[in-house]
Amino acid sequence: MPKVLISDKMDPKAAQIFRERGVEVDEITGKTPDELKAMIGQYDGLAIRSSTKVTKDILEAATNLKVVGRAGIGVDNVDIPAASAKGVVVMNTPFGNSITTAEHAIALMFALARDLPEADKSTQAGKWEKNRFMGVEVTGKTLGLIGAGNIGSIVADRALGLKMKVVAYDPFLTEERAIELGVQKVTLDELLARADFITLHTPLTDQTRNILSAENLAKTKKGVRIINCARGGLIDEAALKQGLDSGHIGGAALDVFVTEPAKESPLFGTPNFISTPHLGASTTEAQVNVAIQVAEQMADYLVSGGVTNALNMPSLTAEEAPKLKPYMSLAEKLGSLVGQLAHGAIDRISIHMEGAAAELNPKPLTSAVLKGFLGTQTDTVNMVNAPLLARERGMEVREIRTEREGDYHTLLRVSVRTADGERSVAGTLFGDQAARLVELFGIKVEADLTGAMLYVVNEDAPGFIGRLGTTLGEAGVNIGTFHLGRRQAGGEAVLLLSVDQPVTAELLATVKALPGVKTAMGLRF
Ligand SMILES: NC(=O)C1=CN([C@@H]2O[C@H](COP(=O)(O)OP(=O)(O)OC[C@H]3O[C@@H](n4cnc5c(N)ncnc54)[C@H](O)[C@@H]3O)[C@@H](O)[C@H]2O)C=CC1
Numbered sequence: 001m002p003k004v005l006i007s008d009k010m011d012p013k014a015a016q017i018f019r020e021r022g023v024e025v026d027e028i029t030g031k032t033p034d035e036l037k038a039m040i041g042q043y044d045g046l047a048i049r050s051s052t053k054v055t056k057d058i059l060e061a062a063t064n065l066k067v068v069g070r071a072g073i074g075v076d077n078v079d080i081p082a083a084s085a086k087g088v089v090v091m092n093t094p095f096g097n098s099i100t101t102a103e104h105a106i107a108l109m110f111a112l113a114r115d116l117p118e119a120d121k122s123t124q125a126g127k128w129e130k131n132r133f134m135g136v137e138v139t140g141k142t143l144g145l146i147g148a149g150n151i152g153s154i155v156a157d158r159a160l161g162l163k164m165k166v167v168a169y170d171p172f173l174t175e176e177r178a179i180e181l182g183v184q185k186v187t188l189d190e191l192l193a194r195a196d197f198i199t200l201h202t203p204l205t206d207q208t209r210n211i212l213s214a215e216n217l218a219k220t221k222k223g224v225r226i227i228n229c230a231r232g233g234l235i236d237e238a239a240l241k242q243g244l245d246s247g248h249i250g251g252a253a254l255d256v257f258v259t260e261p262a263k264e265s266p267l268f269g270t271p272n273f274i275s276t277p278h279l280g281a282s283t284t285e286a287q288v289n290v291a292i293q294v295a296e297q298m299a300d301y302l303v304s305g306g307v308t309n310a311l312n313m314p315s316l317t318a319e320e321a322p323k324l325k326p327y328m329s330l331a332e333k334l335g336s337l338v339g340q341l342a343h344g345a346i347d348r349i350s351i352h353m354e355g356a357a358a359e360l361n362p363k364p365l366t367s368a369v370l371k372g373f374l375g376t377q378t379d380t381v382n383m384v385n386a387p388l389l390a391r392e393r394g395m396e397v398r399e400i401r402t403e404r405e406g407d408y409h410t411l412l413r414v415s416v417r418t419a420d421g422e423r424s425v426a427g428t429l430f431g432d433q434a435a436r437l438v439e440l441f442g443i444k445v446e447a448d449l450t451g452a453m454l455y456v457v458n459e460d461a462p463g464f465i466g467r468l469g470t471t472l473g474e475a476g477v478n479i480g481t482f483h484l485g486r487r488q489a490g491g492e493a494v495l496l497l498s499v500d501q502p503v504t505a506e507l508l509a510t511v512k513a514l515p516g517v518k519t520a521m522g523l524r525f
């Protein structure tokens with residue numbers, strides 16, 4: 001039974017779903033990195049929010065880990081390249097808390113507009129300072145949206161409902177989408193110059209880090225009020241403090257900080273500064289949403305291989321997964337076969353899916369072919385990092401689908417381009433389950449690809465098979481299955497034998513010395 005650790009506070013619905021789906025679950029929150037490292041080895045899944053840092057160090061200790069599920073959106077607390085290298089799927093729940101976070105941004109905007117926290121504090125201190133607090137209306141004001149994705153769009157919608165003008169800076173926002181949202185697409189400089197309120201809704205990337213730098217803050221309108229419910233690091237906190245102190249910035253509300261938990265900050269105590277402890281996603285509704293979603297996605301993956309909302313692997317529904325399983329095995333074997341047989345540099349690999357195979361989700365099949373192929377060159381390849389590794393090696397990967405059936409109702413063909421030209425192998429599924437090789441470098445052959453195999457190319461001549469059998473017998477090697485294919489009688493023949501003992505270098509040398517043998521190789525599946 002797969003076992004999952006929930007390491008951050010999560011709605012109880014998550015644990016309930018894991019158990020209902022046959023996944024064992026421990027809920028242990030608040031552990032230090034060392035404590036987590038010591039226990040992570042026993043788990044197949046790790047369910048987190050933003051507190052747990054899934055570092056390379058933790059992943060190295062996670063010997064059984066298959067999936068990290070983020071009950072929320074941001075995955076900057078997960079080392080995704082390190083997870084991919086280990087074959088660990090990383091998933092998030094991209095929509096479950098977006099309304100809630102957008103609402104928090106709007107709440108902070110009003111809190112800034114009317115100085116609510118300070119007014120509350122003063123009133124409860126018995127001061128009744130009616131003349132001290134003078135707010136601003138949001139109606140008719142311009143809201144500058146940096147990032148108009150899921151959350152930014154909801155903020156825009158709510159702001160338009162409040163009769164604000166919304167200008168948006170987002171390099172990936174199309175004019176059509178801007179029109180649909182009712183916002184004006186502008187440059188960052190224009191946004192900085194025009195906005196009365198600025199709200200940030202981008203991930204933290206190399207491009208967005210310090211997007212509100214000292215220089216950019218200086219370009220803002222005097223009295224601007226700034227809200228960050230996205231990620232610490234988008235604003236230069238020291239420059240923000242200076243701007244507040246000088247009075248250029250009229251107010252700032254931060255839900256997120258460069259260092260979290262933010263137990264101290266030069267910003268604390270600054271007039272017109274408001275903060276919340278990363279509460280953007282903290283509503284009952286959002287937490288129920290993300291807990292249910294993350295548990296369902298992780299259970300799908302652990303129980304049936306379905307992949308949803310993964311950041312480092314193509315999607316695959318829980319219904320598709322069992323159907324694809326035998327194909328994945330065939331794809332991996334064909335990839336491995338060409339990897340073992342084709343020599344020299346390979347700059348292109350093509351995966352042809354014909355007949356029934358053409359109707360399947362091609363991405364997992366491609367990953368499986370690449371895993372099989374690259375597995376002959378490196379031990380660190382897996383389904384998750386295979387496409388990335390192929391790209392890093394400068395390989396072009398082609399997927400070709402032909403729905404028309406050929407000789408087989410379903411066929412996978414893997415071709416590689418080598419210095420000597422295109423080399424291809426093809427296989428089908430026998431009874432929709434068993435992987436069967438049907439063509440090898442242009443020669444028809446019917447073979448199972450299992451365990452240790454001996455591959456021999458020879459001149460088709462009488463007596464050869466007997467001599468080969470004797471040679472193997474004398475070497476104490478037992479033949480399991482025997483497959484023969486040839487281009488034409490008396491031409492080139494291919495022999496594929498599964499053998500019960502390993503094919504040693506010594507045996508290969510003896511086979512190669514037999515008359516008529518052109519090539520002999522040991523293969524492994
Ligand atoms: N405070 C909290 O508790 C929460 C914070 N978040 C954070 O909110 C942020 C936004 O989340 P979503 O809207 O769901 O993400 P999203 O991916 O839907 O939207 C992000 C937008 O940022 C834009 N963007 C990317 N690079 C940009 C750049 N250089 N300049 C301007 N725009 C750029 C993208 O084009 C995209 O439209 C994320 O960082 C997420 O982690 C999300 C949920 C809760």
Ligand SMILES: O=C(O)C(=O)COP(=O)(O)O
Nearest residue numbers: 049050051072073074281
């Ligand atoms: O979903 C996100 O990106 C968030 O930042 C929410 O964080 P949390 O799950 O509340 O720790």
